[in-house]
Amino acid sequence: MIVLGCNDVRVDFGTTVALDGVSLSWEEAGAIHAVAGQNGAGKTTLCRVLAGLIRAERGEVIIEGTAYPATAQGRRREGVELVHQTFALPPQFTVAEALQLFRPGTARGGLFQRGRMERRWADQLEELGFTVSPKVLIRDLAPEQQQAVEITRALSSGSRVIVLDEPTAVLPPEAIAGLFDRLRALAAQGITFLVVMHKLRQVRELAGTVAVLAGGKVVLPPTAMGTIDDDEIARLIMGASSEQVVTGASAVAMGLADAPEGLTGATASGNATSVESGGLPGRDQRDTSEAAVLRVQDVSVSSVEGRRGLRSFSVEVFPGEIVGIAGVEGNGQQALVDVVVGLLAPREGRVVLGGADASGLRIAARRRLGLRYIPADRQSRAVSLSSSLWVNAMAAPVSSGYGVSGVVRRGFLSERRLRKRGEERLQRWQVRYAASDQAMRELSGGNLQRVVLAREVDDDARVIVAEQPTQGLDLGGTELVWEALRRARRQGVGVLLVSSDLDELFALSDRIVVILDGERVEELRPPYDRTMLGHAMVVGAAS
Amino acid sequence: MNEVYTFVNSVLLGTTPILWAALGCLFAHRAGIYQLGLEGLMLIGAFASIGGAIALGSAWTGILLAMAVCVLVSVVFWFVVVILKANAIIAGLGLVGIGVGGTSFLQGAIFHTSGAVSANAIIGAPVSGTATGPLSMLSSLSLLVYLLPVAAFVVWVVARRTNFGLRVSASGQYPFAAKAAGVRVRLVQLGALCITGAMCAIGGSELSVGSLHAFSYDMTAGVGYVAFTAVLFGREAPWGVVLASFIFGIATALGIFSQIHAIFGLPLEFIQMMPYIVTVLALWFAGWRWPQAGSAAEGAFAELRE
Numbered sequence: 111m112i113v114l115g116c117n118d119v120r121v122d123f124g125t126t127v128a129l130d131g132v133s134l135s136w137e138e139a140g141a142i143h144a145v146a147g148q149n150g151a152g153k154t155t156l157c158r159v160l161a162g163l164i165r166a167e168r169g170e171v172i173i174e175g176t177a178y179p180a181t182a183q184g185r186r187r188e189g190v191e192l193v194h195q196t197f198a199l200p201p202q203f204t205v206a207e208a209l210q211l212f213r214p215g216t217a218r219g220g221l222f223q224r225g226r227m228e229r230r231w232a233d234q235l236e237e238l239g240f241t242v243s244p245k246v247l248i249r250d251l252a253p254e255q256q257q258a259v260e261i262t263r264a265l266s267s268g269s270r271v272i273v274l275d276e277p278t279a280v281l282p283p284e285a286i287a288g289l290f291d292r293l294r295a296l297a298a299q300g301i302t303f304l305v306v307m308h309k310l311r312q313v314r315e316l317a318g319t320v321a322v323l324a325g326g327k328v329v330l331p332p333t334a335m336g337t338i339d340d341d342e343i344a345r346l347i348m349g350a351s352s353e354q355v356v357t358g359a360s361a362v363a364m365g366l367a368d369a370p371e372g373l374t375g376a377t378a379s380g381n382a383t384s385v386e387s388g389g390l391p392g393r394d395q396r397d398t399s400e401a402a403v404l405r406v407q408d409v410s411v412s413s414v415e416g417r418r419g420l421r422s423f424s425v426e427v428f429p430g431e432i433v434g435i436a437g438v439e440g441n442g443q444q445a446l447v448d449v450v451v452g453l454l455a456p457r458e459g460r461v462v463l464g465g466a467d468a469s470g471l472r473i474a475a476r477r478r479l480g481l482r483y484i485p486a487d488r489q490s491r492a493v494s495l496s497s498s499l500w501v502n503a504m505a506a507p508v509s510s511g512y513g514v515s516g517v518v519r520r521g522f523l524s525e526r527r528l529r530k531r532g533e534e535r536l537q538r539w540q541v542r543y544a545a546s547d548q549a550m551r552e553l554s555g556g557n558l559q560r561v562v563l564a565r566e567v568d569d570d571a572r573v574i575v576a577e578q579p580t581q582g583l584d585l586g587g588t589e590l591v592w593e594a595l596r597r598a599r600r601q602g603v604g605v606l607l608v609s610s611d612l613d614e615l616f617a618l619s620d621r622i623v624v625i626l627d628g629e630r631v632e633e634l635r636p637p638y639d640r641t642m643l644g645h646a647m648v649v650g651a652a653s
Numbered sequence: 654m655n656e657v658y659t660f661v662n663s664v665l666l667g668t669t670p671i672l673w674a675a676l677g678c679l680f681a682h683r684a685g686i687y688q689l690g691l692e693g694l695m696l697i698g699a700f701a702s703i704g705g706a707i708a709l710g711s712a713w714t715g716i717l718l719a720m721a722v723c724v725l726v727s728v729v730f731w732f733v734v735v736i737l738k739a740n741a742i743i744a745g746l747g748l749v750g751i752g753v754g755g756t757s758f759l760q761g762a763i764f765h766t767s768g769a770v771s772a773n774a775i776i777g778a779p780v781s782g783t784a785t786g787p788l789s790m791l792s793s794l795s796l797l798v799y800l801l802p803v804a805a806f807v808v809w810v811v812a813r814r815t816n817f818g819l820r821v822s823a824s825g826q827y828p829f830a831a832k833a834a835g836v837r838v839r840l841v842q843l844g845a846l847c848i849t850g851a852m853c854a855i856g857g858s859e860l861s862v863g864s865l866h867a868f869s870y871d872m873t874a875g876v877g878y879v880a881f882t883a884v885l886f887g888r889e890a891p892w893g894v895v896l897a898s899f900i901f902g903i904a905t906a907l908g909i910f911s912q913i914h915a916i917f918g919l920p921l922e923f924i925q926m927m928p929y930i931v932t933v934l935a936l937w938f939a940g941w942r943w944p945q946a947g948s949a950a951e952g953a954f955a956e957l958r959e
Binding site: 163192194198199200201202203207208210211212214217220221222223224 | 810814815816817819820822823826827829830831832833834835836
């Protein structure tokens with residue numbers, strides 16, 4: 111009998127296809143099954159379809175042998191309960207109230223008595239071995255306690271099948287073992303678990319079978335863990351994107367005159383610095399006592415829906431160095447960038463810019479210290495599409511207060527001078543435009559990125575945070591960005607390069623720091639090894 | 654001593670319409686909808702109850718009519734705000750405009766007067782006027798004042814001790830949780846808005862058939878806004894709202910009282926500013942102490958929204 115499964119499920123969100131003809135089935139009851147995949151592979155959507163929380167375009171869901179249409183309008187189905195990644199518990203409710211919300215049937219006539227309600231849920235929690243007081247507010251609970259409430263909630267329905275969406279993502283490391291023990295004990299009582307996880311080591315530790323999703327499709331049907339090795343699973347998880355990367359690499363190899371430094375493989379030089387022209391100090395001889403231009407120290411950020419946090423993350427960038435950040439998308443890169451540029455205040459830890467603690471500084475103050483940012487989201491973060499080119503080139507320098515000299519006349523900003531300054535910047539970066547007051551939206555992607563470079567890669571820059579700087583650019587645009595970053599390095603700027611294009615990381619980085627689940631798991635130096643990096647990105651440290 | 658009794662009397666008189674409306678509005682707020690149109694609803698209620706009292710010959714049927722009309726208006730408000738997703742503040746202000754203009758128009762169209770419309774059928778007052786001694790505190794207060802403790806208790810039970818109350822709060826605080834719990838958020842919001850409408854109707858009726866026995870143009874004179882503030886100030890909690898409404902009622906009574914008796918030699922104008930000063934202070938305090946919770950969940954799980 112199929113305990114849990116789905117048949118030809120398709121889910122669209124607007125124009126994107128979240129799940130594309132997904133058919134999966136798990137037959138062993140009282141076991142723990144895993145689903146793995148990159149961010150955006152469709153794992154969370156699958157969970158929600160199975161739990162009947164969202165409507166599919168087509169297909170059916172199978173629960174304990176019975177098939178249900180998956181197209182029913184957002185109707186919750188009996189038999190399967192979902193423990194959400196971000197918990198579905200109202201923060202200002204007490205534990206008892208939250209559980210009551212999900213199990214209204216326990217109140218006679220819709221009316222309940224607080225004391226009796228609290229006792230009943232206290233018993234339930236205790237029965238499952240959780241030590242959580244039903245009187246405490248949800249928002250005052252530690253993540254593992256909230257998860258305990260969620261699991262209690264899920265089991266109190268009498269469901270025998272529980273889906274957990276990334277249950278370890280929100281837990282501190284020391285709580286993970288406890289969760290695993292609890293799940294194993296419950297599985298022994300006949301409860302079937304489907305667990306979404308993206309740390310392979312945890313999958314191996316906990317699950318009996320693993321299935322892999324990529325790009326909304328099943329690339330590995332449920333397979334017993336004993337019959338498949340980590341590298342194979344990692345290859346399937348990385349599948350689609352590494353192929354993309356390979357084509358990108360060959361294109362780059364054809365299009366670029368000088369071989370990108372640090373590129374590995376049989377042909378690439380082992381010594382990154384020897385390829386670099388110009389008289390910069392070799393990074394092997396770099397004086398490590400020299401002050402880092404950027405120091406991220408033990409930064410922790412809480413995870414929220416759609417953005418993973420950081421756990422005691424540290425990274426240093428020295429002058430004249432490009433440090434690559436590699437990781438499967440959605441492992442904390444966004445939080446790291448936001449913390450460095452000042453869009454997000456970390457819960458713990460600090461950010462030091464050129465020796466000065468910048469943790470409490472506003473964005474403008476950080477820019478005055480030489481911090482520059484090339485955002486991944488060009489259209490909404492990097493530029494104002496409705497403003498003119500020269501405004502886009504000059505607004506940040508002027509409003510941050512480092513680009514004002516020479517543009518002030520009689521105490522006021524002179525538009526004429528500002529515009530002239532802006533045009534100078536644009537011309538230095540060979541932005542192709544008709545008039546500098548034309549709107550930004552009229553520029554093509556590569557040209558638009560030039561405007562961003564014109565603003566961010568200037569003489570005052572000390573640290574550049576480059577986030578997916580060549581995403582969506584053609585060869586010429588890619589070349590320009592890479593050259594810009596290399597030139598900045600030659601001039602002693604430190605670059606933090608966050609990219610999901612492995613070849614870009616190999617081509618530019620003096621070191622690559624691997625981020626997984628918000629933690630720094632590995633640091634690699636040239637010559638880089640693609641397999642080793644892929645392994646670190648999915649599984650963690652090699653050792 | 655008589656001054657004290659008179660003062661208490663006017664506190665009760667001033668608090669009652671605020672409290673009825675605020676207790677109702679509590680549900681709208683808890684369901685996550687700012688019902689800024691209380692003023693309009695109260696005016697409509699005040700007018701409908703007078704009209705009903707005149708046409709049907711009984712103040713109580715007048716109040717029932719007023720409640721029906723206000724529930725209907727609330728359904729329309731729900732449709733505009735929840736279904737058509739109009740901005741609730743703008744829609745609320747529009748509702749106030751409809752309340753002021755609509756009642757004034759109907760007053761002219763039906764009763765052919767722009768002055769006061771009075772009714773003979775009124776809500777009884779258990780203690781009649783001109784009594785002296787402690788009982789004079791209750792002098793001429795309508796039965797709607799006496800019903801308040803019952804109403805407050807019922808509101809507390811419904812909000813804090815029923816599944817419906819939990820669903821209302823969950824819908825407002827964290828719609829995703831509500832949805833995950835199988836709650837039909839929009840229907841719960843409809844219910845909450847209808848309760849608000851019905852209780853605003855009673856609050857408005859207290860002004861017309863309850864105490865003044867007449868309807869006149871824009872007779873609520875800001876009571877609805879004060880009630881709205883009382884809900885914020887009272888942290889959307891039943892007893893907090895009761896307390897907040899009394900504070901506003903006292904401020905209002907001080908204004909009236911000071912017209913007759915000098916208070917500590919303070920200028921009359923200053924005392925009359927009290928309700929507004931208290932309102933501003935209350936809003937500042939409410940905003941400072943209790944920031945909007947649940948906004949972190951805003952935007953999350955967008956695809957799960959109904």
